[in-house]
């Protein structure tokens with residue numbers, strides 16, 4: 619695999635990163651993940667805007683936004699990827715020595731980009747998935763796409779080890795989001811999802827769902843899905859760049875409805891793929 623690191627395209631085994639990189643020592647950095655449809659980067663501007671936001675929130679000066687698009691396509695070319703692919707962009711604050719929490723604004727950030735072929739997720743999208751509910755023990759700046767993901771890693775690992783696709787997280791009685799997805803419910807033909815705040819990531823797919831609902835007269839409400847009322851909702855789905863719109867048909871060991879993707883979830887999927895075809 620050829621990847622990009624600080625100005626060079628190199629075989630992955632030739633990339634060397636200092637152990638004094640603040641990303642390695644402090645998880646002091648942010649990232650973005652996006653994908654292509656028909657080999658074109660999907661919602662690139664939205665992802666770049668969010669990357670800029672994350673960087674601003676952690677006071678990390680990075681100015682090479684204009685180069686990212688070319689870097690990604692060149693990576694795909696160098697890896698002879700001729701299918702749709704996902705891409706990961708990581709920017710850490712850079713290397714500083716000795717190890718101190720304090721950082722100088724003069725440090726040069728480290729930029730890492732790689733691409734990989736997308737997995738076929740047809741089965742999950744068509745048949746739906748099972749999720750578990752886990753306490754949200756993350757910090758209170760989940761609006762920043764920080765590389766410090768240990769709580770997400772542990773929750774997702776536990777969910778997958780127990781045979782589920784995703785861990786859906788709650789704080790007190792409020793469902794926030796999944797470990798790497800946003801979470802939606804349907805009740806009485808309205809769609810419900812957690813409001814934007816410091817407790818969730820402002821998902822690009824989430825924002826597409828809002829636009830699609832507005833354009834198609836589907837009521838969408840930003841309010842918390844309640845943990846103690848979880849089985850009073852009619853349908854659920856997860857959204858994310860690679861998760862797309864994935865129906866949730868089981869929570870823990872309990873089936874949602876008849877265990878098949880719900881009607882409104884199907885409609886949102888259809889509207890989403892129509893939107894994808896036009897972009």
Ligand SMILES: Cc1ncc(COP(=O)(O)O)c(C=O)c1O
Nearest residue numbers: 798799800819821822823858859
């Ligand atoms: C915690 C979290 N929430 C939500 C999402 C979905 O965001 P997007 O639709 O922009 O991929 C992600 C994606 O990585 C995520 O990590």
